[in-house]
Amino acid sequence: MTEAVRYWFDINGVPDSPKPPRTWEAASALVARGLIETGWDAEKKGWHNALSDPWGAAYNGGIALDLRYFAQAHPNDPLAPRIGAQLQEAFAAAPSGRGFDFAFHEGNAAETVANEASAGLRDALAMPQDGAYAFHPHTGNKMFSQAQSKSLGQDGEVVVGTCVMGLEPLARRALLTGDALLVSSLEKGLAHLDQYVRPQGAEHWEVPLACPNLRALALATRCYLYGYQLTGKQHYLDKARFWAITGLPFLYTWNAADRPVMRYASISVMGTSLHTGTWFGHPVQWVGLVYADAICELAAIDDSFPWTKAAEGILISAMQQQKTAGAPCGHVGFYPDSYSTLLEDETYHWCLAPTLLAEVLNALKGVDPRASATVVRTGDRTVHLIAPGKISDASYESNALHFTSLYLVGATHEVVVARVIGAADVLVDGAKLPPVDLKADGEAGWKQAPGGFLRLRIRHAGPAVRIEIRGCVLMEPGARKNLGGLANGDFEEGLAQWTPDAPDCARLVADAHSGKQALELSAVGRTDEVQCPSRPVLVEAGRAYQLSAWVKQPEGANGYKVTLDWLGEAGHIRYDNDWQGDNRPAEYTLHGGRFIAPEGARRH
Template structure:
């Protein structure tokens, strides 16, 4: 085996019509003395930030070829050297300035080398390094037929270039890359390959050369704009998919003995309101009457009549939905460092083997956004100044991170890049933008959305229908022993797709909705249907091996993430939607499970207008913070009267309408019935109402009535009276205006002194 370098005999320059090109021609002398002609072309178009390259070699004799490299990029040579701000090799590496590629940190010795990975482990065919205000890299079309027959060149990446002990960053493509006997990290064919005489070997790639930026994710954006997203055909219609998901939950997920549903095969059944809500909506839209009837029966048998955010915003008590958000937010605020962060030990268990995943005081993006997500959701829904301050302070701290990591460290080393951190960051910064309308927050949401692309397969191998949109969750391992390279964990990708659907309402820099659709369709291809060997119809695998084209192992998950994203793709919120509108002095926060197509505040006219889309002949709830009780409410052109009290549990098709102003929480709740798929809501005569912390029975200090009402739970209809002169701090006022129901107040056991 001998290495032969290409030296040109002549150069042909061309510069015309806004395009420049250099063509190098020469010949390679083979070990047998034959001359194989070669051509290397480098082209640059006006305004482009990449150089188009083509390397061609034409064998004239039957001689073995171990590897043809070209082009080869040594980023930083003569400039920033081995330094960098960040680097990315999608699917394999997402590096910060101090990290090196193929390191065992977070991976474990023996699994760490990924200089030359299997081509099916590369999620986006681009490699890039950012340093000193520039991004340099290499990108290519993986489906190019480099010999007229075979596809998918192999890639080699080293940042910095430790294998050759050079102060640069190495990026290159090579062939032959025959997949049937590909050996990782070898950098050449396993066996000598003999090309047909006269058949030209052709390698095409683009050298990325972006100035005035040190954002490595711009290379991912450039790849999408240059090559486009792959085609992907869904195996079912959206309606059929929702029917399959509902079937999966009622058949595969239901445990008749425990009267609950499993979120994953083998897990203990639960009665989560979120799952019941998703099931009911999927069964309704799936239009299979038998499945819908079974779903309703199971929900009744499980005793899930309310609770959770979505179910209470759909047909339960919307004020309770806000309470759920508040409880999650205030719980998440606990332990926040004055600078805005949370540590590993505050976010994850340190028991047993988990203590090896990071030091207790370590901080990553994921340890912060795990806590910030519920805080920002509540801040956006209510404008609570305490939540807003805690959330924005935490997000300001997170501006120091460039790598998405630390959001899956219940089993993954904290330093490993992971997709869930990017997904949560997108949602948090998008909420910050909606609250403040500061463009920098939207820029940061875009950054983390682009960072997430490094985990998503944006190309399609001909023999892998599930590949386009497949999402690896981690560039690393579980407990340093179980590698996740090339293994899709689609539930994490579906969470990222959910975030992208929200971002798509505000940003068109990339086709985010189409990426979300790719991810959803990939999950549909992975999903189990009738006849699947495991029998888990409607569920999908926890992990799918893209290299083998089969489940990584046998363990299936409930299709909740699929339902969420399909709902978004058919025009409904993936879960629930929170929108804000400002026209001084009005600052409006609106939450609902309907699709908020438009929200306007008119401070001069003391009015709020919203266009809301939902299911015809169905009802849903709306909660509005920031305004007083209205003088009048109109919906779909008709007047809506006030409720004397909020009605008890209703059904999705209950046509009762009305509004109720909750004095305890200082918010307006509405129940609306859609006669068409979209309606206009108008609130007249509203005044600005700054957020006031609610006084809830469970949040008063310990003791009896004189010291507070800790532990008391008040059913709808009961109110807390904090001004009763006959009580030291508070009294409990119970009202039951509807004789068909009762209002109860129960307390935790407490000792009462005589007298």
């Protein structure tokens, strides 16, 4: 089918977008007005994602960032001071944190990325052994009953949509961190995805699994694209293109003369919801915007199709559907959940906040306040540059990393460089950036952060600044190391991949059995033991694993243990070690043994 789709576009060309109803700048202002006026709940100090919604208003880090960015980009707009006041109210009432992306503008971005790595580990542990995420009917919610959910598919049924809904968060976290465990887990999930060719199952809260679905292929495009960026494997890029091309038949490529909204409106489902009605003739543009966002990402590395032209058309159709002054519902800036191409009006009254419009609009403008990752490959190692805006012209040679950061003039933001455990100097436009603690708000500088992250805070004197990081020390590849043995098991990369429970009791010393350094733990002055667990490694129950460690105890009467802690989905299962209670060698001695992973073990 994809070959037929490509042939049609080769013969007929990619349709031009309809005329935008307003300029990009006016579109940004309408989005901001929709969020600050229509979406804001003054009593709850939060924003609505839809009106009228059963969930109520709450703090939303994405909305807060969209508003902050608009005010920063348009300081003279009348909305700017109102946005500042509203954000202060929202921050004061927020339960905790401002969101992942916000940390790159106000906060500690390296700590936030490290938290994503931990969340990714939970994703990997929750992944089914064969990478096949299954459908399970929900037990009922405010929208649909359990009986309705059960009618949508068989419990345990697996399709591409159920898989990518589970895999996409893990894929995104793997791209951010380059963590070996996450990359290997992503590849396992992609290996399972390879068997599917029919997009379905990613709106299974209301849509039967059998119905072809645009959201499923959008998420599949992302998963394979991230796999390609992480590994460089051509197969993954080919599959990303396949799923992206599969999405084109879900778009109207024409319109009746009196119905301009039709062109590039998106049919989200070729079928029905809850076995009633049909979605043909009733575009659901938020799903189209999810697809547009995915193909914008693909366009950054693939020019086999004018992806951004299609994304622009989808965005313009959404802009045409937006409510403006005089709308009967008064939801200015919002847009309908579904639009009737026959009636040229909303299919039913359910208005959505324009957050997805903001994402695609900013992506097409090339300056997005949300953080994204750029992967630089050097041999079998990768470096991950995570920043808002855009990273371009990135390269690594002679132990130096070079890249250009593009963002708003006068803005200050953070860049996190992942999988770098040390650096000598950081230069911005040729001037040295000082190594500082980065505790003061707005303070420019850089510092090494735990876990293999460099944290940079830079000010944009112009729209583009050139950054050079000299004397880079890169983390080992890890993809082979992490599953064949512990990542950084020799401590040559410091404490990366290790987490002492009492950091003041753990230090690196030069007195090593081999290599340049070893880990020293001291329990002096403590009544309990000191532990330093490694980052967990995925295992298979019933398989044998060899534990080997060179250890000595130069002083003290109490003992030590080098231990395997077998973990399952519910946590600890049991410990294994070779400790006999009296081995306290003054010289390095080999400890360990061969142990069988117990039933239920997923990691150690």
